[in-house]
Amino acid sequence: MLRLQGINAIIALIAVFALLHLAFVPDAHTFRTTISTLLGGIAFLLMTCSVILATRLEVFEEMFGGLDRMYQVHRVAGTFTAVFALVHFFFIPKELPAGVDPVANSTFPSAQIGMAAMVLLVIGLFVALNRKISYSRWRNPHKVMALVYILVIGHFMNAPGIFFERFSASGILLILATLVGTVALIYTAFGMNKRTAQHYTIEAVNALERATEVVLKPVGDMLKFKPGQFAFVEIQGKGWSEPHPFTISSAPGEDRLRFTMKVLGDWTRKVREELQPGGEVIVRGPYGRFDASKAESKKQVWIAGGIGLTPFLSKLRAMDADDDRDIHFAYAARNKEEAIFLEELQAIAAERDNLTLYYFFSEDGDFARVDAAKERLPGALTDYEYLICGPKPMVEGLMKDLKKEGVKRKAMHVEAFEFR
Ligand SMILES: Cc1cc2nc3c(=O)[nH]c(=O)nc-3n(C[C@H](O)[C@H](O)[C@H](O)COP(=O)(O)OP(=O)(O)OC[C@H]3O[C@@H](n4cnc5c(N)ncnc54)[C@H](O)[C@@H]3O)c2cc1C
Known part of the structure; x- marks a missing residue:
């Protein structure tokens, strides 16, 4: 679940900047200049937040509620950056203000640098928000955003003093943001992947119904993680391209x-058809906060749709013998054949008094819906906390219907399985 701590920190940063900017307006400013510089500064701060979130640092996972949520905020901050930058552009005074040396201004062309940054930003945003462009095609061009960030810094650092007063209170805040953002950018580009990389060899590749289980043996230390967390899997060798996230x-x-890994697109199909034991894999992580231990109630309903089973599989495999929670686990799949690990789940449930299994096979017209849950669960729906992972329409439908039944949003814990 998205935590408000991170969002509040971003809002507070922007509010402080706006207050400082508006409290100490230079005499030479016109209304247009004040507004355009205010909007430009906000756009830059939002972009800096986006850059910082890309570092995947754990401290921010805690503030935002997990890496998937961080990436969602990263995307929203990027969108607002473009909006503020565009409005900033339209507010810029068309004439050079009095006192600005035209020669010096053309030697360090702040306006042209800013324009280049804005064009790239808007193109980048269009690509990022266009779901028809596949993730793998979007990923590398998206790195151009690092260049845009540097161009934006060049834009305001070169701006005439009337637009960017370096030693004003709001100017100092922007300079500090520049320093932090630059360090974050360098860390993301050169340090992040090295710091988190762990090496594994592929021990087995097991074909399941429309999915593949990949078993990895550590070369050094074993990754430390909590059930429900995910990691980036990067298969070494030609043609395996970018890392992919898996629980x-x-x-x-x-x-x-x-x-x-469910067979979904080119990469997961290649895993199923070509991956061989003996190969090398780099795993980076762990990330994510889909953690049942954070649920306050001991009465829990876990709902897995299809491959959304994976975080629960880890939780069930890790469950202590003396676990005293009352867990109702609903497993939804197309049919019995696609309900992977069903026998293992049945065996785990048979050994425990605190775990009840329910199946929903959509081919039989039995869907994981709230009305069905109401019929099967003992007690009221509001007695439970819910952990849900599955296809987006299923998750959204369940959340909407649970809300209608009076279940509070904070009693619903959801894993998205997507970043964009
Ligand atoms: C936090 C998280 C946990 C996940 N856990 C699992 C799991 O346990 N089992 C499972 O089967 N799937 C899981 N997924 C989904 C899995 O990452 C994608 O299905 C897989 O990357 C698809 O790759 P593809 O090229 O075969 O398919 P494509 O058809 O190319 O991609 C399908 C979708 O997967 C996403 N995607 C593709 N490539 C990447 C990438 N490199 N990085 C991030 N997202 C990408 C995009 O949203 C894309 O629309 C998880 C995703 C996330 C974000």
């Missing part, structure tokens, strides 16, 4: 790391 389906404490 760890093994339990912490096992001597192997297991991922269960």
Whole structure:
């Protein structure tokens, strides 16, 4: 769940900047100049927040509620950056203000640099928001945003003093943001991947119904993670391209790391058809906050749709013998064949008094819906906390209907399985 701590920090930063900017307006400013510089500054601060969120640092996961939420905020901050930058552009005075040396101004062309940054930003945003452009095609061009950030810094650092007063209170705040943002950018480009990389060899590739289980043996230390967390999997070798995020389906404490990957597109198909034991894999993580231990109530309903089973698989495999929660686990799949690991789940449920399994097979017309849950669950729906992972329409439908039944949003914990 998105945590408000991070959002509030961003809002507070912008509010402080706006207050400082408006409290100490230079005499030479016209109304247009004040507004355009205010909007430009806000756009830059939002972009800096976006850059900082791309570092994937754990401290921000805590503030925002997980890496998937951080990436969602990163995208929204990027969108607002473009909006503020565009309005900033339309407010800029068309004439050079009195006192600005035209020669000096053309030697360091702040306006042209800003224009180049804005064009790239708007194109980048269009690509990022266009879901028809596949993730792998979007990923590398998206790195141009680092250049845009540098151009924006060049734009305001070169701006005539009337537009950017370096030693005003709001100017100093922007300079500090520049320093932090630049360090974050350098860390993301050169440090982040090295810091988090762990090496594994592929021990087994097990074909399941429309999915593949990949079993990895650590070369050095085993990744430390909590059930429900995910990691980036980067297969070494030609043609495997970018890292892909997958939830760890093994339990912490096992001597192997297991991922269960649904065959969805080119990369996951290649895993199924070409991946061989013996190959090398780099795993980066762990990330995510889909953690049942954060649920306050001991009465919990876990709902998995299709491959949304993976975080629950890890939780179930890790469950202590003396676990005293009352867990109702609903597993929705197209049919029995696609309900992977069903036998293992049945075996786990048979051993425990605190776990009740329910199946929903859509081919039989049985969907994981709130009305069905109401019929099967003992007690009221509001007695439980819900952990949900599955296809977006299923998750959104469940959340809407649970809300109608009076279940509070904070009693619903959701894993998205997507960043964009
Ligand atoms: C936090 C998280 C946990 C996940 N856990 C699992 C899991 O346990 N099992 C499972 O089967 N799937 C999981 N996924 C989804 C999995 O990452 C995608 O299905 C997979 O990357 C698709 O790759 P593809 O090229 O085969 O398919 P494509 O058809 O190319 O991609 C399908 C969708 O996957 C996403 N995607 C593709 N490539 C990447 C990438 N490199 N990085 C991020 N997202 C990408 C995009 O949203 C895209 O629209 C998880 C995703 C996230 C974000």
